Amino acid sequence: MAGYVEFYRLGKTYDTPNGPAVIVEDFNLNMDKGEYVCLLGHSGCGKSTVLTMAAGLNPISHGGIVVANHEIDGPGPDRGVVFQSPCLMPWMTALENVLLGVNQVYPHGTKSQRHDIAAYYLTLVGLGNSLDVRASSLSQGMQQRVGIARAFALKPNMLLLDEPFGMLDSLTRMELQEVLLEILIRDKVTTLMITHDVDEALFMSDKVVMMTNGPRARVGKVFEMPFERPRVRSEVLEHPEYYKLRGDMISFLEEQDHKKMKQDAEKLQQKQAEESQQAVSV
Numbered sequence: 009m010a011g012y013v014e015f016y017r018l019g020k021t022y023d024t025p026n027g028p029a030v031i032v033e034d035f036n037l038n039m040d041k042g043e044y045v046c047l048l049g050h051s052g053c054g055k056s057t058v059l060t061m062a063a064g065l066n067p068i069s070h071g072g073i074v075v076a077n078h079e080i081d082g083p084g085p086d087r088g089v090v091f092q093s094p095c096l097m098p099w100m101t102a103l104e105n106v107l108l109g110v111n112q113v114y115p116h117g118t119k120s121q122r123h124d125i126a127a128y129y130l131t132l133v134g135l136g137n138s139l140d141v142r143a144s145s146l147s148q149g150m151q152q153r154v155g156i157a158r159a160f161a162l163k164p165n166m167l168l169l170d171e172p173f174g175m176l177d178s179l180t181r182m183e184l185q186e187v188l189l190e191i192l193i194r195d196k197v198t199t200l201m202i203t204h205d206v207d208e209a210l211f212m213s214d215k216v217v218m219m220t221n222g223p224r225a226r227v228g229k230v231f232e233m234p235f236e237r238p239r240v241r242s243e244v245l246e247h248p249e250y251y252k253l254r255g256d257m258i259s260f261l262e263e264q265d266h267k268k269m270k271q272d273a274e275k276l277q278q279k280q281a282e283e284s285q286q287a288v289s290v
């Protein structure tokens with residue numbers, strides 16, 4: 009059955025100097041409305057490729073993505089995107105940065121209505137007292153809060169997060185994870201997040217989708233999280249299934265590593281055999 013968000017037979021081929029490189033192939037995933045899915049996999053397997061295709065920032069080579077009955081064919085305000093670095097306009101205030109998006113989505117709202125929406129989301133992320141502070145004067149964690157407020161203020165059907173906490177220290181990271189979960193529960197936004205952190209995936213998501221190693225990466229395994237919401241970190245950590253799930257995810261990643269090492273060794277052997285055959289024939 010099709011989900012609220014559907015990735016069907018999604019594929020991406022990049023043109024490279026050595027010819028076409030099939031990075032993602034036959035990637036299939038259904039997400040329910042309001043579901044939080046984390047995408048986990050080794051570096052370079054194709055996670056950002058999948059996410060940027062969903063954001064409409066990277067052309068789809070094969071298959072497609074449907075969000076709320078709408079087939080993705082470019083970027084749009086129905087999808088909020090947060091990257092590792094929030095890319096704010098440094099000379100603008102926190103409020104002005106959020107208003108950039110709000111003005112586009114609510115062109116018919118009054119100035120004061122648009123101001124209130126931007127201020128509301130900045131307050132939710134804990135920046136109610138910093139609305140008029142220039143982005144360049146905000147700490148990295150505060151800038152990321154602005155990025156999150158900007159994405160939510162668009163009232164998107166889907167939120168796409170590419171390692172949004174990757175550049176933050178662990179305390180700020182944990183704090184922002186909780187801020188994000190609180191708003192997500194309130195607004196019930198369907199979310200796809202990339203992370204390298206197994207514990208973050210366990211704490212945040214309803215489902216963790218493990219990608220196989222590329223090339224031709226696809227969904228390798230899906231883990232369902234048994235933890236109740238709203239989530240309390242200590243309760244999640246003490247849940248009887250936590251360490252079993254964590255272990256299974258790490259085993260999956262290790263298996264992928266072994267496969268890759270085997271493939272690399274085979275490639276090397278083949279190359280050496282070809283080279284020695286060439287040497288003999290010369």
Ligand SMILES: Nc1ncnc2c1ncn2[C@@H]1O[C@H](COP(=O)(O)OP(=O)(O)OP(=O)(O)O)[C@@H](O)[C@H]1O
Pocket residue numbers: 022023024029031049050051052053054055056057058222
């Ligand atoms: N524009 C491009 N042209 C050619 N190859 C690309 C392009 N963009 C990405 N790639 C390659 O596609 C593969 C997947 O990249 P991608 O950034 O999607 O991986 P990732 O899983 O998000 O990696 P990481 O976890 O390190 O961010 C990599 O081998 C990368 O070099």
